[in-house]
Amino acid sequence: WEFGQTRTSFYLSFTEPWVLDTPTSGSVTLFNIKRSYDVTEETRGFSLRLGRRLRWPDDYSRIYASYSFRNERYTFPSYFTTEDKYYYVQDPSDPSLISSSVGLGYSRDSRNLPLFPTAGTYLAYDFQYAGGPWGGDVDYRKHTVQANMYLPVIDILGWIPALAIKTTFGQINTNEQTNVPLSERFRPGGISFDGQIRGYPDYSIGPRTGGGYTSGGFTMFITTAEMSFPIVKQQIYAVAFADAGKDRKSVV
Secondary structure, rough: EEEOOOOOEEEEEEEEOOHHOOOOOEEEEEEEEEEEEOOEEEEEEEEOOOOEOOOOOOEOOOOOOOOEEEEEEEOOOOOOHHHHHOOOOOOHHHHHHHHHEEEEEEEOOOOOOOOOOOOOEEEEEEEEEEHHHHHHHOOEEEEEEEEEEEEEOOOOOOOOOOOEEEEEEEEEEOOHHOOOOHOOEOOOOOOOOOOOEEOOOOOOOOOEOOEEEEEEEEEEEEEEEEEEEEEEEEEEEEEEEEEEEEEOOOOO
């Protein structure tokens, strides 16, 4: 349960990490999320996930499949015009969406440490398909690719500064932007879940409505170069970084 000025979230989850004595994990999650930026979003639903560790091409690889059902409702500020509201929903008089989607993904994680790694790579691909045979009010295909590399710079008596190069690319395919709920559009900036571009307000990078309010993009690219310096190993680090990114409105 998390409380904040712009975000309140509640999750109830059960995970079985070793299903039927195999390297297979399964989880069920119920969630209720409220986010308030330019628009207030309230999302309720559940998700199912099944994953498995692979032996090929190596022990670092995993695959997973998922299903998610969500009810998302928007509350618009009084100063929003009708034209602004059409950036989010097809019918502003009923600002809610039902989303039903399936997902497939692959990840390979060879990092030497889960936090503040100094060597290894992290590669991931995630695909979501909403609407179509799965029903609901939305219809889109979402692809996200992430590639991170961690390199030790020098080892001085166990004190190892590390260089990290991180890249994320995302693409949403749909016929109409209102077929994609706001929570699934790309909204990087600050320490956003979509992508960190530090030095900017959260969710501030990308397309906007005619009134200047964030509406989310459909193509995103973010890259980061980060140098970490351990002060207290695995506890306190100093970090120098450079972030860059782009979020576009183009619907493909």
